[in-house]
Structure formats: structure tokens, C-alpha cells
Amino acid sequence: MRRPHGVLRTADVEHGHDLLPPTPPTTVGVIEAVATGSPRRVVDQRANAARVADLFADPAQRQRIPRIYQKTRIDTRHLAIDPLEPEFLEFSRKPATIRERMNLFFEHAVPLAVDVARRAVENLADPAEEIGQLIFVTSTGFIAPGVDVAVVKQLALSPTVNRMIVNFMGCAAAMNGIRTAVDYVRAHPDKKSMVLCIEVSSVNAVFDDDVNDVITHSLFGDGCGAVVIGANQVHQPLAAGSVVIRDSFSHLFDDAEDGIVLGVKDTAITCELATSLPDYIYQGVDPVVSQVLARNGLDKAAVDLWAIHPGGPRIIEESARSLGIPPEAAAPSWDVLAEHGNMLSVSLIFVLERMIRDTRSAAPISTGVAFSFAPGVTLEGIVFDVIRS
Helix, strand or coil, rough: CCCCCCCCCCHHHHHHHHHCCCCCCEEEEEEEEEEECCCEEEEEEHHHHHHCCCCCCCCHHHHHHHHHHHHCCCCEEEECCCCCCCHHHHHHHCCCCCCHHHHHHHHHHHHHHHHHHHHCCCCCCCCHHHEEEEEEEECCCCCCHHHHHHHHCCCCCCCCEEEEEEEEEEEHHHHHHHHEEEEEHHHHEEEEEEEEEEEEEHHCCCCCHHHHHHHHHHHHHCCEEEEEEEEEEECCCCCCCEEEEEEEEEECCCCCCEEEEEEEECEEEEEEEECCCHHHHHHHHHHHHHHHHHHCCCCCCHCEEECCCCHHHHHHHHHHHHHCHHHHHHHHHHHHHCCCCCCCHCCHHHHHHHHHHHHCCCCEEEEEEEEEEEECCEEEEEEEECCCC
């Protein structure tokens, strides 16, 4: 009887065969398509700061709020709803609104998610046959049957499609989704996986005369991003614009549980960022990334693209400081932050899309590292190659 590939018997271990290196992979995960989208409503950050300041009676707070908004280095954000609109403001101050907010999430998330997902699969000959897995990612809305079911039905995907939901992994959730998708397509090389991320933070906005609410509202924007991932044989040619996932990584920092805290209250889903978070990032990023690069035969000098989660200026700055690279090395992250704010899981897909479309590089391949942060605090990321030609 033929022994299954990769299985070690007792005799193998006794002869030291367990010390042999693992068999090199025969397939790699490849991002074949990327699509992004945003709500049509664009909010100017400076104008919004003035509107928020008008909500406070305390003159000191009114003066402080524009400074808070200015420090975000955000120019505009896209929001599904205007949380400062009088009717929503009145609603948001009522107790026990969580169910209504989740219904609002569904109402606004479905059309955006369907549009982005449809564009992500538009080059597939038969999406219903080819998409074997749908990974739906969000931290801003919980309802089932939810957006994933609506996408399956409205795109006429197969009713046998493997659905997976990634909730409450915060800003790093796209990395979790991509890692899971790569595992799937390598096990099912005849199928593709679509990772669909959507965040509608605006439905959770609360203004209760609390400056912490102001800080939260000043950062978060709404958006949607999708990637289609397939499997490809190692060393086989790929189309320009393809992204090879070389490796993925996850690392839980020590004693950092307070850094990012997501919660569900009777009024809304909440996100609390500790003042210690930038220090956790500075202390934690470089050791992890350097180790991951080393196991791939790389060092930081070999990295052409740094996709750092655009969660706010301190997130990018402390990540860059930890890595010993200039902050401007993460230029696409700064651009996404300025135009969209922090879209949680969606943000890195926007950054990757810009890197793929950047045609300035003359090199046939651009090697990159993308990473973000989840509650824990956990560093989640990928090492990738963008195929230029």
C-alpha cells in the first residue's frame, strides 16, 4: 500500500527522518483581482470638526476639537450616513439602539458589498462555478442571515459555496481572511476564494458629550474591498498585476490586551484605543517582521513596498520607527488615510490596490510587506510579490 505523501511512520522518526525539512509547496496563493468602493457621501474633515465642536457647550472643548481633527491628517472620509444630521443625532442619544443600528448596517452594506463583489469577479468566466469560498469580513455589523447571503444570491453564486465569517478582528481582519483564503485555494486548486471586507462605522456613531466619542468619530470612515484569490503552480508565469502571497504571519504581543478593545453596548459597537497602543506597536513590529523576512530569505532592504495599516498617524509613524524606515516609505498608506480615514479591515485592500496600479517601477517584481493590528494586540500580515511584467 502506498504511503500518503508527508506522513511519517514510527520507523522514519527512529531514523531521524523527522528532522528533514518540509516539502516545498507546489502551489502558491495569488491575488488575481481587487475591487474597492466607498459610499457616495464625502465628508470634509475640517468642516466636520466645526460641526462637532458646535455640539459642545464647554468653550475649552470647542477649541480642542478642531485640533483633534487636524492631528488625524485626514482630509476627507466617505460615510454611509451623516451621524451629525439632526435626526440621526436624536436617534443616537436614545438608549438600546443596537438592533436598529445593525439593521442600518445591513441596509447600507448590502448594495455596496454587492457592487464591489460583482466588480471583483467580473473577469471570471463563470463565477458560480469558480468561486468555491466566500469569506465575509466586518467588525461594524452583526446580523444573520447577513451581507454574505445577500452577495451569494444577488451575484448568483453557487448555493454550495463555502461561506466563512470573520468578525471582531478589527483592522487586521483582511489579513485573517486572506490567510484563510490561501489555505483554501491551495487545498482546492480548481477553485477560487473571494475575501469581501466591509465596514460601516458611521452607523455606530455616538455623541454623548464625551470627547472620546469625538476622537473615535474623527478617525473612522466607511468602505468596502474585495480580493479574488486563486492557486498557481510554483514558477509558472503570472499576469501583470497579480500578487503572489509568499507568506503570512500572526503574532500576539505580550501584555497588550488593553491596546485595542472592541465591544458591543446597548447603544452601538465600540472601539477603544489605548494611549499605550503606539508603544506596543513600536516595541512589537520590527522583531516579528524581521523574523518573517528572514525565514523567506529576505531582509528589510529587499522590501520595495510597505503597506502599513492607515489607522492614524501614530500607527504609521510608530510602525515605521520600529522598522527603521522613513514614514514616507509608506506613502500609499498615508494617501489612503488622507482620503478615506481608518476603514478598519478595508484599509489595507485600498493600499494594496494602489500599489498594484502603480506603474512607476521598472522592476519585473516588487516585494512587499502588509500588516495591521487586531485586538490582543495582534500583528497580522503577509509578505507578497506584485508581478509587474
